[in-house]
Amino acid sequence: MSRMTDKVVLITGAGAGMGRSHAVRLAEEGADIIAVDLPGEVGEQGLAETSRLVQALGRSIVTATADVRDHGALDDAVATGVARLGSVDVIVANAGICETPGPSWTIDEEVWNRAIDINLTGAWNTVKAGVAALSAAGGSVIIISSTAGISGAAGRSQYSASKHAVVGLARTLANELGRQSIRVNTVHPGAVGTDMVxxxxxxxxxxxxxxxxxxxxxxxxxxxxxxxxxxWVESVDVSNAVLFLASDESRYVTGLQMVVDAGQTQKVA
Ligand SMILES: NC(=O)c1ccc[n+]([C@@H]2O[C@H](COP(=O)([O-])OP(=O)(O)OC[C@H]3O[C@@H](n4cnc5c(N)ncnc54)[C@H](O)[C@@H]3O)[C@@H](O)[C@H]2O)c1
Known part of the structure; x- marks a missing residue:
């Protein structure tokens, strides 16, 4: 219970699924958490449960509601968290949605834009809000992509495109932030046992x-x-990958695409 001692971790989409799992797993290793999820009853109830679980581990947590499409709301969430917890050491851009509307050429503009706005622009917004608060000692940025960010995903090209795009964002950030000892990596889960699947x-x-x-x-x-x-893999399997990339054990790992998919992307048909 010491791999994350006193590190502060910002996690979006922390009111359910893998985001909650990351919060709990990192808190088990000593992290304090700034947990963000959607405004509204579902998001607030989800955050309350994540808060209960993290506090039961003896760690501190600040919860805030923000839609990751709303950069100003994310800025406010980070400011509230930093006022309570001191700084940010790790950013986990986890919030995302996945729809399966059908072949690329049939997808509504609204569905396309929703995926890009939440999965790509939301990750960018999260990094923008968090990077300024990263401690002077450096830090770790982890963007949750998908196996759909490595290969195509028939029937959901808007999702696959957004999850490929965050790899470009992460690779660029790794170049831009490396000299400040800030590492940037993506995690690519296959199917995971959350409500999304x-x-x-x-x-x-x-x-x-x-x-x-x-x-x-x-x-x-x-x-x-x-x-x-x-x-499918369980949320904790992905959280263990996030934990490695968040901790100093991966201090020289940056620009990596870490796949947690039970071999899905390596399978020969
Ligand atoms: N479940 C899978 O099989 C799987 C596989 C690969 C990648 N992923 C990715 O992992 C991440 C987490 O997925 P999950 O399975 O835990 O999903 P989930 O649906 O269980 O939870 C997602 C959380 O994100 C929040 N969220 C959604 N839109 C948001 C927004 N605009 N602003 C703020 N919060 C928002 C939701 O309220 C929810 O709490 C996503 O980025 C997803 O694309 C999931």
Whole structure:
């Protein structure tokens, strides 16, 4: 419980799924957390639960609501966090959405723009808001991409394009910030057991042959995509990658695309 002692970590999308998992896993290792999620009841309730879990570990947490598309709101969230916790050492740009609207040429402009605005511009906004607060000792920026940021994803090109684009952002930031001892890396999960994948719409898309498919039915399809005998990885597996990149154990690692996908991107058909 010492790999992140007294480091302050800014995490977006921290009210659910992997964002909450990152907050808890890093707090287990001694980090304090600035947790951001969407304004509104769902975001606030999610942040309250993340707050409870982090505090139960004896660590401090500041929660703030901000849509990552709103740079001013993110600035305010960071200012509130820094006023309480002192500085920022690590930025985890995690908030994101994934829709499956269909072939590229059929996608509505609104759906396209939503993915770019949240997944790409939101990550850029998060880094902009956080970098100024990074401590003089340097820091670590981690942007959550996807296996869809390594290869194409038929039926969701707006998602794949946004997740490829954050790699360009991260590689550029790594060049711009390296001399200040700030490292910038991306993490690329395959399917992860969060609500983004484990929902009735996804089950129905994966198993059009069934009337009311379950997670177990969907797992049969997803297991065929991986090398290791699992259909998806768990949030904590991705959090452990984030932990490595956040901690000083990775002090000379920058510009990396770290894949956590049970072998999905290496599978030979
Ligand atoms: N679940 C997967 O299989 C998977 C795979 C690869 C990559 N990812 C990526 O990992 C990240 C986290 O995904 P997850 O599975 O935990 O998703 P999730 O849907 O479980 O949680 C996402 C969180 O982000 C928040 N959020 C969404 N839009 C936001 C916005 N505009 N501003 C602020 N917060 C916002 C949501 O309220 C929610 O709390 C995303 O960037 C996603 O694209 C997920």
């Amino acid at each position: 484990l929902n009735p719409e996804t089950f129905a898309r994966l198993r059009p042959d069934l009337v009311a498919p379950t997670a177990a039915d969907a797992a049969e399809v997803l297991r065929a995509n991986t090398l290791l005998p699992v259909p």
